[in-house]
Amino acid sequence: MSLLVFAGASQFAMVQLFSDQAPTAIVVASVLFINLRHLLMATSLRAELRRLPIGGRLFAAFFLTDESFAMATGHFRRGGRSLAYYFTFAISLYVVWNLATLAGIVIGSAIGDPRRLGVDFAITATFTGIVVLAIRRPGDAVIALVAALIAGSFALAGASTVAVITAGALAPLIAVFVRR
Amino acid sequence: MIWPAILGSAAATYLVRSLPFVIGFRGHLPGAASRYLEALPVAIIAALVGPAVVAPAGALTRGAEPLAAALVVAVVAWRRSLLAGVIVGVVAVALLRII
Numbered sequence: 001m002s003l004l005v006f007a008g009a010s011q012f013a014m015v016q017l018f019s020d021q022a023p024t025a026i027v028v029a030s031v032l033f034i035n036l037r038h039l040l041m042a043t044s045l046r047a048e049l050r051r052l053p054i055g056g057r058l059f060a061a062f063f064l065t066d067e068s069f070a071m072a073t074g075h076f077r078r079g080g081r082s083l084a085y086y087f088t089f090a091i092s093l094y095v096v097w098n099l100a101t102l103a104g105i106v107i108g109s110a111i112g113d114p115r116r117l118g119v120d121f122a123i124t125a126t127f128t129g130i131v132v133l134a135i136r137r138p139g140d141a142v143i144a145l146v147a148a149l150i151a152g153s154f155a156l157a158g159a160s161t162v163a164v165i166t167a168g169a170l171a172p173l174i175a176v177f178v179r180r
Numbered sequence: 181m182i183w184p185a186i187l188g189s190a191a192a193t194y195l196v197r198s199l200p201f202v203i204g205f206r207g208h209l210p211g212a213a214s215r216y217l218e219a220l221p222v223a224i225i226a227a228l229v230g231p232a233v234v235a236p237a238g239a240l241t242r243g244a245e246p247l248a249a250a251l252v253v254a255v256v257a258w259r260r261s262l263l264a265g266v267i268v269g270v271v272a273v274a275l276l277r278i279i
Contacts, residue, residue, distance in 0.1 A: 004190040014189060018182055028188035035196045037224065042200035044220040049201060061198035066228055073221040074262075118274030121248060124232040125269030127225050128249050129256040132265070134222050147223040148230035155231030156240065167227035172219035176212045 002101040006065065006094055010034045013161075030161065037164045041069040048076055052083065063090035067123070070130050077134040139175065147171035244276035 005011060010031040017027045042064060049057050060083075068090035075085050131144050147167045154163035233245045248269050256265035 001186050004186060005193050007193050010189060010193060014185070018185070024185040024188060027185040028192050031189040032192035032196065035193050037227075038193075039196045039200060040220060040224055042197055044217060044224070046200050047217075054202070057201035058198055061201050062194060064197040069221075070225050070228070073225065077221070118270045118272075118277065120236070121232075121245065121273040122266055122270050124229055124236075124245070124249065125252045125266040125273075126262065127229045127232075128252045128269070129262040129265035131222055131226050131229065132253055132256040133260065133262065134225070140219070140222055143219050144222050144226035147226040148233070151227035151230035152234035153230075155235040155238075160231055160235070160238065163231050164224065164227045167230065168220070168224035171223040171227070172216045175215045175219035 002098050005031070006063065006097065007031070007035055008065070008097075033161050037066075037168055038064055038069075040165065040168050041066075045069065045072060048072075048081075048083070060086065060090070063087075063094055065090070065093065066127075067093055070127055074130040074133060077136075139178065143171045143174050146174060242277075244273050244279075247276055248273040 001011060001014065005014070013030055013034060014027055017030060022030075042061065045064070049060055052060065068086060071089050072086040075082070135141050135144065147170075149167075150170060151163040151167035154160065154166055159166075229249065233249045234241055236245050251272050252265040252269040255268045256262060259265070
Protein backbone atom coordinates (compact mmCIF):
# COMPACT_ATOMS: atom_id res chain seq x y z
CA MET A 1 0.00 0.00 0.00
CA SER A 2 2.80 2.42 0.93
CA LEU A 3 4.47 1.87 -2.44
CA LEU A 4 1.36 2.77 -4.43
CA VAL A 5 -0.52 5.22 -2.23
CA PHE A 6 2.29 7.49 -1.04
CA ALA A 7 0.08 9.61 1.24
CA GLY A 8 0.39 9.42 5.02
CA ALA A 9 -2.98 10.70 6.19
CA SER A 10 -4.78 8.64 3.54
CA GLN A 11 -2.94 5.49 4.53
CA PHE A 12 -3.94 5.91 8.17
CA ALA A 13 -7.54 6.54 7.11
CA MET A 14 -7.45 3.47 4.86
CA VAL A 15 -6.20 1.22 7.64
CA GLN A 16 -9.04 2.46 9.82
CA LEU A 17 -11.61 1.96 7.04
CA PHE A 18 -10.30 -1.53 6.23
CA SER A 19 -10.67 -2.57 9.84
CA ASP A 20 -14.25 -1.20 9.71
CA GLN A 21 -14.85 -3.34 6.58
CA ALA A 22 -15.79 -0.23 4.59
CA PRO A 23 -16.83 -0.73 0.95
CA THR A 24 -14.25 0.00 -1.77
CA ALA A 25 -16.09 3.12 -3.00
CA ILE A 26 -16.06 4.66 0.48
CA VAL A 27 -12.32 4.04 0.85
CA VAL A 28 -11.50 5.58 -2.54
CA ALA A 29 -13.83 8.56 -1.97
CA SER A 30 -12.29 9.25 1.44
CA VAL A 31 -8.78 9.15 0.02
CA LEU A 32 -9.79 11.46 -2.83
CA PHE A 33 -11.26 13.89 -0.32
CA ILE A 34 -8.28 13.82 2.02
CA ASN A 35 -5.91 14.45 -0.88
CA LEU A 36 -7.92 17.22 -2.55
CA ARG A 37 -5.52 19.64 -0.87
CA HIS A 38 -2.80 18.40 -3.23
CA LEU A 39 -4.81 19.96 -6.04
CA LEU A 40 -4.04 23.31 -4.41
CA MET A 41 -0.40 22.40 -3.78
CA ALA A 42 0.21 21.27 -7.34
CA THR A 43 -1.46 24.45 -8.58
CA SER A 44 0.88 26.54 -6.49
CA LEU A 45 4.00 24.62 -7.62
CA ARG A 46 3.02 24.81 -11.26
CA ALA A 47 4.88 28.02 -12.00
CA GLU A 48 8.19 26.43 -10.94
CA LEU A 49 7.61 22.98 -12.44
CA ARG A 50 6.58 24.49 -15.76
CA ARG A 51 10.28 24.36 -16.66
CA LEU A 52 10.07 20.56 -16.85
CA PRO A 53 8.80 18.55 -19.81
CA ILE A 54 5.43 16.91 -19.30
CA GLY A 55 6.97 13.54 -18.41
CA GLY A 56 9.06 15.16 -15.68
CA ARG A 57 6.00 16.93 -14.28
CA LEU A 58 4.01 13.68 -14.20
CA PHE A 59 6.94 12.00 -12.43
CA ALA A 60 7.17 14.87 -9.92
CA ALA A 61 3.43 14.64 -9.23
CA PHE A 62 3.68 11.10 -7.83
CA PHE A 63 6.01 12.27 -5.06
CA LEU A 64 4.04 15.38 -4.16
CA THR A 65 3.24 15.24 -0.45
CA ASP A 66 2.64 17.83 2.27
CA GLU A 67 6.29 17.51 3.27
CA SER A 68 7.85 17.77 -0.19
CA PHE A 69 5.49 20.65 -0.99
CA ALA A 70 6.45 22.49 2.18
CA MET A 71 10.20 21.98 1.69
CA ALA A 72 10.05 22.95 -1.99
CA THR A 73 7.95 26.03 -1.25
CA GLY A 74 10.38 27.08 1.48
CA HIS A 75 13.23 26.63 -0.98
CA PHE A 76 11.55 28.68 -3.72
CA ARG A 77 10.45 31.41 -1.28
CA ARG A 78 14.05 31.81 -0.14
CA GLY A 79 14.92 32.48 -3.75
CA GLY A 80 16.08 28.96 -4.65
CA ARG A 81 15.44 27.81 -8.21
CA SER A 82 16.70 24.24 -8.12
CA LEU A 83 14.21 21.54 -9.03
CA ALA A 84 16.81 18.93 -8.03
CA TYR A 85 16.08 20.09 -4.46
CA TYR A 86 12.47 18.97 -4.84
CA PHE A 87 13.31 15.62 -6.44
CA THR A 88 16.08 14.77 -4.00
CA PHE A 89 13.90 15.52 -1.02
CA ALA A 90 10.71 13.95 -2.37
CA ILE A 91 12.29 10.71 -3.57
CA SER A 92 14.41 10.29 -0.41
CA LEU A 93 11.21 10.72 1.55
CA TYR A 94 9.54 7.99 -0.53
CA VAL A 95 12.41 5.58 0.07
CA VAL A 96 12.66 6.31 3.79
CA TRP A 97 8.89 6.17 4.23
CA ASN A 98 8.73 2.72 2.68
CA LEU A 99 11.79 1.42 4.54
CA ALA A 100 10.23 2.70 7.75
CA THR A 101 6.96 1.02 6.83
CA LEU A 102 8.82 -2.24 6.38
CA ALA A 103 10.59 -1.73 9.71
CA GLY A 104 7.21 -1.02 11.31
CA ILE A 105 5.83 -4.29 9.98
CA VAL A 106 8.82 -6.21 11.33
CA ILE A 107 9.48 -4.59 14.70
CA GLY A 108 6.46 -2.30 15.18
CA SER A 109 5.01 -3.98 18.23
CA ALA A 110 8.28 -3.59 20.16
CA ILE A 111 8.04 0.21 20.21
CA GLY A 112 5.85 2.01 22.69
CA ASP A 113 3.88 5.21 22.17
CA PRO A 114 5.95 7.65 20.03
CA ARG A 115 3.94 10.60 21.41
CA ARG A 116 5.81 10.19 24.68
CA LEU A 117 9.00 11.49 23.05
CA GLY A 118 7.42 14.38 21.17
CA VAL A 119 8.71 12.99 17.88
CA ASP A 120 5.27 13.34 16.30
CA PHE A 121 5.59 17.11 16.78
CA ALA A 122 8.67 17.34 14.55
CA ILE A 123 6.60 17.71 11.36
CA THR A 124 4.32 20.31 12.94
CA ALA A 125 7.36 22.26 14.13
CA THR A 126 8.96 22.02 10.68
CA PHE A 127 5.84 23.34 8.96
CA THR A 128 5.51 26.12 11.54
CA GLY A 129 9.12 27.14 10.90
CA ILE A 130 8.65 27.08 7.12
CA VAL A 131 5.65 29.40 7.46
CA VAL A 132 7.67 31.81 9.62
CA LEU A 133 10.57 31.84 7.12
CA ALA A 134 8.20 32.30 4.18
CA ILE A 135 6.51 35.40 5.61
CA ARG A 136 7.66 38.47 3.74
CA ARG A 137 4.92 40.99 4.48
CA PRO A 138 2.57 41.56 7.42
CA GLY A 139 -0.25 40.40 5.15
CA ASP A 140 1.39 36.97 4.83
CA ALA A 141 1.31 36.54 8.60
CA VAL A 142 -2.39 37.44 8.73
CA ILE A 143 -3.21 34.94 5.99
CA ALA A 144 -1.17 32.20 7.69
CA LEU A 145 -2.85 32.84 11.03
CA VAL A 146 -6.33 32.86 9.49
CA ALA A 147 -5.60 29.63 7.59
CA ALA A 148 -4.33 27.90 10.74
CA LEU A 149 -7.36 29.07 12.75
CA ILE A 150 -9.90 27.99 10.11
CA ALA A 151 -8.26 24.58 9.69
CA GLY A 152 -7.96 24.16 13.47
CA SER A 153 -11.64 25.00 13.97
CA PHE A 154 -12.71 22.51 11.31
CA ALA A 155 -10.56 19.81 12.88
CA LEU A 156 -12.06 20.52 16.31
CA ALA A 157 -15.54 20.34 14.79
CA GLY A 158 -14.70 16.84 13.59
CA ALA A 159 -14.30 17.80 9.93
CA SER A 160 -10.59 17.14 9.70
CA THR A 161 -10.77 15.67 6.19
CA VAL A 162 -11.91 19.01 4.74
CA ALA A 163 -10.02 21.25 7.20
CA VAL A 164 -6.90 21.85 5.11
CA ILE A 165 -8.59 22.20 1.74
CA THR A 166 -11.17 24.65 3.11
CA ALA A 167 -8.71 26.79 5.04
CA GLY A 168 -6.12 26.65 2.27
CA ALA A 169 -8.65 27.77 -0.32
CA LEU A 170 -10.32 30.48 1.81
CA ALA A 171 -7.42 32.27 3.51
CA PRO A 172 -5.68 33.47 0.31
CA LEU A 173 -8.90 35.33 -0.57
CA ILE A 174 -7.66 37.93 1.91
CA ALA A 175 -4.85 38.70 -0.51
CA VAL A 176 -7.37 39.13 -3.32
CA PHE A 177 -9.69 41.51 -1.50
CA VAL A 178 -7.28 43.45 0.68
CA ARG A 179 -4.87 45.59 -1.30
CA ARG A 180 -1.52 46.10 0.23
CA MET B 181 -11.78 -6.41 -1.23
CA ILE B 182 -8.64 -4.60 -0.12
CA TRP B 183 -6.70 -4.56 -3.39
CA PRO B 184 -9.35 -2.77 -5.50
CA ALA B 185 -9.54 -0.14 -2.76
CA ILE B 186 -5.75 0.28 -2.74
CA LEU B 187 -5.55 0.58 -6.52
CA GLY B 188 -8.51 2.98 -6.59
CA SER B 189 -6.94 5.08 -3.85
CA ALA B 190 -3.62 5.12 -5.69
CA ALA B 191 -5.40 6.43 -8.81
CA ALA B 192 -7.32 9.06 -6.80
CA THR B 193 -4.14 10.22 -5.06
CA TYR B 194 -2.21 10.53 -8.30
CA LEU B 195 -5.09 12.27 -10.08
CA VAL B 196 -5.27 15.25 -7.72
CA ARG B 197 -1.49 15.62 -7.70
CA SER B 198 -0.95 15.50 -11.44
CA LEU B 199 -4.03 17.29 -12.80
CA PRO B 200 -2.75 20.86 -12.32
CA PHE B 201 0.51 19.93 -14.09
CA VAL B 202 -1.31 18.56 -17.11
CA ILE B 203 -4.00 21.13 -17.76
CA GLY B 204 -1.98 24.23 -18.35
CA PHE B 205 -3.10 27.53 -19.68
CA ARG B 206 -1.25 30.18 -21.58
CA GLY B 207 -1.29 33.89 -21.25
CA HIS B 208 -1.26 36.13 -18.22
CA LEU B 209 -3.25 35.72 -15.05
CA PRO B 210 -5.39 38.61 -13.92
CA GLY B 211 -4.00 40.45 -10.87
CA ALA B 212 -6.49 39.02 -8.41
CA ALA B 213 -5.76 35.44 -9.47
CA SER B 214 -2.01 35.86 -9.22
CA ARG B 215 -2.34 37.45 -5.77
CA TYR B 216 -4.43 34.43 -4.77
CA LEU B 217 -1.88 31.94 -6.09
CA GLU B 218 0.94 33.85 -4.45
CA ALA B 219 -0.75 33.65 -1.05
CA LEU B 220 -1.69 29.98 -1.54
CA PRO B 221 1.48 28.13 -0.45
CA VAL B 222 1.84 29.81 2.94
CA ALA B 223 -1.90 29.42 3.59
CA ILE B 224 -1.81 25.68 2.85
CA ILE B 225 1.21 25.00 5.06
CA ALA B 226 -0.34 27.06 7.87
CA ALA B 227 -3.57 25.11 7.39
CA LEU B 228 -1.62 21.89 7.92
CA VAL B 229 -0.27 23.30 11.18
CA GLY B 230 -3.63 24.45 12.62
CA PRO B 231 -5.22 21.04 13.24
CA ALA B 232 -1.95 19.50 14.43
CA VAL B 233 -1.67 22.23 17.07
CA VAL B 234 -5.24 22.52 18.39
CA ALA B 235 -6.30 18.91 17.89
CA PRO B 236 -3.28 16.57 17.74
CA ALA B 237 -4.36 12.97 17.13
CA GLY B 238 -7.95 14.21 16.80
CA ALA B 239 -8.50 15.28 20.42
CA LEU B 240 -8.47 18.81 21.87
CA THR B 241 -4.97 19.81 22.95
CA ARG B 242 -4.16 20.16 26.62
CA GLY B 243 -1.92 23.13 25.91
CA ALA B 244 1.46 21.56 25.12
CA GLU B 245 1.21 21.88 21.31
CA PRO B 246 0.10 25.55 21.10
CA LEU B 247 2.80 26.58 23.59
CA ALA B 248 5.48 24.61 21.76
CA ALA B 249 4.32 26.03 18.40
CA ALA B 250 4.55 29.59 19.78
CA LEU B 251 8.06 28.77 20.94
CA VAL B 252 8.95 27.48 17.45
CA VAL B 253 7.65 30.73 15.90
CA ALA B 254 9.76 32.77 18.32
CA VAL B 255 12.94 30.71 17.82
CA VAL B 256 12.69 30.60 14.02
CA ALA B 257 11.85 34.32 13.80
CA TRP B 258 14.83 35.11 16.02
CA ARG B 259 17.50 32.68 14.76
CA ARG B 260 16.16 32.26 11.17
CA SER B 261 16.97 28.57 11.59
CA LEU B 262 14.49 25.81 10.85
CA LEU B 263 16.57 23.16 12.60
CA ALA B 264 16.84 25.18 15.83
CA GLY B 265 13.05 25.67 15.78
CA VAL B 266 12.33 21.98 15.28
CA ILE B 267 14.70 20.86 18.05
CA VAL B 268 13.26 23.40 20.51
CA GLY B 269 9.72 22.44 19.46
CA VAL B 270 10.18 18.70 19.93
CA VAL B 271 11.94 19.05 23.29
CA ALA B 272 9.35 21.57 24.47
CA VAL B 273 6.38 19.42 23.51
CA ALA B 274 7.90 16.34 25.14
CA LEU B 275 8.48 18.26 28.40
CA LEU B 276 5.12 20.06 28.34
CA ARG B 277 3.23 16.80 27.86
CA ILE B 278 4.80 15.42 31.04
CA ILE B 279 3.58 18.39 33.08
